[in-house]
Amino acid sequence: MTIDRKPDSLRDLVYRTLKRRIIEVRVPPGHRLIERDLATELDVSRIPVREALRLLSAEGLVVIVPGRGTIVSPFTPRDVRDLFDVRTGVEVLATRLAAERATEDDLARLRELLAVARRHTDDPHRLTEHNADFHNELVAVSGNRLLETLMRPLDSRLRWLFHLAVELDPVAQCREHETIYRAIAAHDVEEATRLAAQHIENSRGPTLAMAAQWSESEIDPEKAVHTRRRTPRDDRNR
Numbered sequence: 001m002t003i004d005r006k007p008d009s010l011r012d013l014v015y016r017t018l019k020r021r022i023i024e025v026r027v028p029p030g031h032r033l034i035e036r037d038l039a040t041e042l043d044v045s046r047i048p049v050r051e052a053l054r055l056l057s058a059e060g061l062v063v064i065v066p067g068r069g070t071i072v073s074p075f076t077p078r079d080v081r082d083l084f085d086v087r088t089g090v091e092v093l094a095t096r097l098a099a100e101r102a103t104e105d106d107l108a109r110l111r112e113l114l115a116v117a118r119r120h121t122d123d124p125h126r127l128t129e130h131n132a133d134f135h136n137e138l139v140a141v142s143g144n145r146l147l148e149t150l151m152r153p154l155d156s157r158l159r160w161l162f163h164l165a166v167e168l169d170p171v172a173q174c175r176e177h178e179t180i181y182r183a184i185a186a187h188d189v190e191e192a193t194r195l196a197a198q199h200i201e202n203s204r205g206p207t208l209a210m211a212a213q214w215s216e217s218e219i220d221p222e223k224a225v226h227t228r229r230r231t232p233r234d235d236r237n238r
Contacts, residue, residue: 010044010045010048011048011051011052011055012052013042013044013048014038014042014044014048014049014051014052015051015052015055015056017042018033018038018052018053018056019056019059019061019156022056022061022062022072022160023061023156023159023160023163024125024163025160025163025164025166027072028072029072029073029074029075029076030071030072030074031071031072032069032070032071033053033062033069033070033071033072034069035049035050035053035070053070057070059153059156059157060073060153060156060157061073061156061157061160075157075160075164075211076211077208077211077212079211080161080164080207080208080211081208083154083157083158083161084161084200084204084207084208086154087158087200088197088200088201090139090147090150090151091135091138091139091196091200092193092196092197092200093142093144093147094138094139094141094142094144094147094196095138095142095180095184095192095193095195095196096189096192096193096196097141097142097143097144097147098138098141098142098143098184098192099183099184099187099188099189099192099193100187100189101141101142101143102141102184102185102187106141107181107184107185109137109141110134110137110138110141110181110184111181113130113133113134113137114134114174114177114178114181116130116133117130117131117134117174117177118174121171121174124166124167124170125163125166127170127171127174128159128162128163128166128170129159130174131162131170131173131174131177132155132158132159132162134177135158136151136155138180139151141184161207164207164210164211165203165206165207165210167210168203168206168207168210173199173203176195176199176202177199179195180192180195180196180199183195
């Protein structure tokens with residue numbers, strides 16, 4: 001396959017590569033990203049690397065310290081708690097609205113996402129991505145454009161959260177999605193709402209425990225960029 005070497009394409013290539021590494025926790029919070037090393041590894045100049053890092057910064061996945069360097073955003077346990085609080089507020093409401101408003105076309109899209117997820121139960125990371133897609137589609141099915149607008153900037157961080165918890169058995173989470181879907185399809189608003197809240201709470205405690213393993217209570221970006229490199233603590237995802 002021929003790679004398009006145009007500047008925008010190179011930036012997008014670097015952006016997608018680094019984004020996936022961060023979201024799949026292949027590099028942990030606080031890990032320093034060195035432009036020169038990344039440019040060499042990916043066989044590009046430093047310009048598309050720099051542009052890609054700016055895009056990742058806008059999504060909250062990296063922290064750029066001007067004139068010093070870049071690190072993967074230090075998602076602390078507190079940040080994970082905050083993300084769960086947002087999920088509880090937004091996704092439970094989205095599920096309630098979906099149960100009220102879902103059309104046959106909406107339900108068909110949700111069924112298709114569940115079917116795709118079932119086909120990848122042997123690949124935890126791909127299944128986790130499809131599970132995240134199901135959550136996104138629930139927000140779309142809610143029919144509330146403001147909810148979609150609020151969730152869009154959080155998509156990358158929420159996907160990171162799902163991958164952080166990949167060991168919590170994404171197959172079980174997929175089964176919970178199917179249960180939620182059945183309540184939505186039956187337009188059982190109260191049951192769909194209850195199941196959505198329970199689904200989020202089921203993973204809150206275990207995910208917080210995993211976040212504590214991956215990140216420190218606080219990481220000072222100013223100090224972190226002075227280190228040559230942080231060594232990932234766990235090779236499970238490599």
